[in-house]
Amino acid sequence: MASPTRQALQLRRVAIDTYKENVAYLHRDCHVYRSEGFQALAKVEICVEGDGRPVLAVLNVVDDEAITTRNELGLSEQAFKQLGLPEGTPATVAHARPPASLHAVHRKIGGHRLGYAEYEAITRDIVENRYSKIEMAAFLVGCTETGMEREEVLDLTRAMVASGDRLDWEEPLVADKHCIGGVPGNRTSMLVVPIVAAHGMLIPKTSSRAITSPAGTADTMEVLARVELPVEQLKDMVHRYRGCLAWGGTARLAPVDDILIAVERPLSMDSPGQMVASILSKKIAAGATHLLIDIPVGPSAKVRRQIEALQLRKLFEFVGDRIGLHIDAMITDGHQPIGRGIGPVLEARDVMQVLENDPAAPRDLREKALQLASRILEFDPDVRGGQGYALARDILDSGRALEKMQAIIAAQGEPPAAPQLGRLSKNITATHDGTVTAINNLQMARIARLAGAPLDKGAGVDLYRKVGEPVTAGETLYAIYAEFDSDFTFACEAAADSSGFTVTTDSGAPRSRA
């Protein structure tokens, strides 16, 4: 059914957001629907005469002419945007040819080892929207831990790099850092970049927005500066200031990853192989030559045991070595949130306090940033082994890191409006005397998200106590901030349900409801 049908339909934009999945809407009485023997959920290929690539979509059948008439071909927002043509354009629709690389996915599911050419074909078909969500799920499940050898992770990484563009900074040492995530408030990039750039090392940091967390580096940086920069402006400022803190979405870096995430997230699939390929392909595409990876370990972090962290580190190193990316993977303490704030405005406050050497600045955030920065500084052949930490501390204490941050903010541009802390707030207090013995990362992230973070930048959680600190009954453990009433209610309800804090009495008995 590759040949388009003679009877064209008129394109219509259907204002339905189907996220990463293209959907086409055909009226049940449309002649094409009848004659093609389509069925709902079938994959179709949409072609416009004279236009190059067909757009692939999943079919939904419509019985309401207000949505799509029998002479129209409705397209969801995503599909309409991808086609990029005005409403009314004549288009034809036909059964989609199954992606040729699906054969390789079936081989992978059957327990075979795939080679580079197969991973390359799969990632290309995914980027071209030839895979449905269920086909992507089949691929991801076929590639889980037990099913993927490390050479395959290497091939997949290479294929993911090849799926998009690649930045070239034309310098021998391009530093980058990445945290695998799972610990709220862990906003070290906004400290590491100014420190490292102030030293003169190139560190063009591009970050993502939050996917499941209450804030990503891009969300938090956006409190202070614009982060959506055209690639040319990005390149220019990086050469001038040695660093940036921008959103990576404007460059087409390993785009297959952005598509797969739509399936990984709801499936909670985060197999080591996929994670390593995903992170390293983005960093290689971004032009990095030296990469520091932060692997936090803790009972409520993404990686829960030391042994898993070690295995993950070895996999990063294996792929990095073979692909020509120097990797330093650091296993860090992830047993509680870092800093005080959780949510963009609150995290930006923490970061600025550290840069400004404010006595109120959270010490754990400062300390972790210095540790990470010192390891990156030691990538520099001129920095003596073991001297990185003193160098990083000197750059921070002297105000040179703050100065560099201000230069980066000025270069990226002020944000349209400075976001404020949410107008609604509530203090969550301790129910009894004792010592804080645990703070659950997942529950704190959940409360901050319910409060509205990261969409409402001023929403979130501000921690007044950390693990090891004493607390008396009635004292504030943390404050919740929100902008909207309903968000506020949800976040407070969740905190009432489970505060996320464990306060152990002097007798040693933990009480989960602090």
Place this chain on the structure above:
Amino acid sequence: MASPTRQALQLRRVAIDTYKENVAYLHRDCHVYRSEGFQALAKVEICVEGDGRPVLAVLNVVDDEAITTRNELGLSEQAFKQLGLPEGTPATVAHARPPASLHAVHRKIGGHRLGYAEYEAITRDIVENRYSKIEMAAFLVGCTETGMEREEVLDLTRAMVASGDRLDWEEPLVADKHCIGGVPGNRTSMLVVPIVAAHGMLIPKTSSRAITSPAGTADTMEVLARVELPVEQLKDMVHRYRGCLAWGGTARLAPVDDILIAVERPLSMDSPGQMVASILSKKIAAGATHLLIDIPVGPSAKVRRQIEALQLRKLFEFVGDRIGLHIDAMITDGHQPIGRGIGPVLEARDVMQVLENDPAAPRDLREKALQLASRILEFDPDVRGGQGYALARDILDSGRALEKMQAIIAAQGEPPAAPQLGRLSKNITATHDGTVTAINNLQMARIARLAGAPLDKGAGVDLYRKVGEPVTAGETLYAIYAEFDSDFTFACEAAADSSGFTVTTDSGAPRSRA
């Protein structure tokens, strides 16, 4: 987020058919969408006060009040029907709790062996619509051939039976038959049932409609009689006439299978384990005690090699033995279509010709039906081993099978209108002299489907030549029938592209374009 939100939305039916996947539509400016931090493709739980079970759906975000206003909760046809309440009913929406059994799916993906309790939890969650398509895909991929032990196939079969209702015929011997599919025109059930029922053996045959083929037994039987019968009428007529040829969808037999098929089909996943569990759970739920399974083998059939057919047979036998279902699995010749007609009207014609002992009746269909019927008749302890064939032939030749078929048709009721052969037709002819050496099942099925089968009952393909028969240039190989112009054009184009016939010249050189 199990607790419903306070602010209810008004239910609205959105006339979009999303097949087996519930979709909920929320306007982007709806307060619930904002406050809940939803994202498109998130799974949500829809609750109505005072009503029992929540309905699960995938979220699409709408920017057009003509589809869903900001005070409404739009539901796709399927979701609206499942909720079963009028438009305007106040309903609340919340994040869906992930199905608890997803943990078992992750274990399966991780290479573990699951037990009955886990398969039972998974099938229950699927039947309750708690799984998204991608979660079902993850489950199916995790259960492929390499990953499923035969004890697990047994557990999955049991769990699928438990997911729905079970018919009890209150007789010690309830016969049934099933073909695993892949060979067009293989309409033996409509001959086997009257023969076996005429002998007095109970054979309450329920069938499906075509999913990927040009006709299922239910589609073809519908040319002659009504097939959608209430369960009570079905039971009554089976007790009176010893058999039926009805659609199985009215009884809730292993309903999880009907849901999984929405994912299996587009993924072309037909692993032996899934196939065996799917078929046997339906048959056990339908009350069968003795089952004949037809496994056609051929280069363009579902099973291509003898060794695979044998493995499949052994898996059927293993599960059947342990679950108390007597199984006789027959490996049959599937190298070309059976009979002449492909498509409901044409296949019904073939069946009636055989029953009427018409000299024009296709001999291969008659012969295969007698072989299958003889094996079922020998389930009867009173039929001497080796006498089944003679008995079946006698029932057919004497007209008792025809008589039984007429009684079954009368009991099920005449169809509202007798379907006719499609008004458009074209003969596909041989391009050169020679002998037919192959007919491709897949291509013949595709041409018949393009012509409109099974939706247009009169559409299809009528074979004039079979493998081994001589043909001279210009002679008709087959005729295409269609009702609609566009279908007709498509089918003819597909036949011009590849006729599906291989005609070998006397010199022995095959030419694919016959």
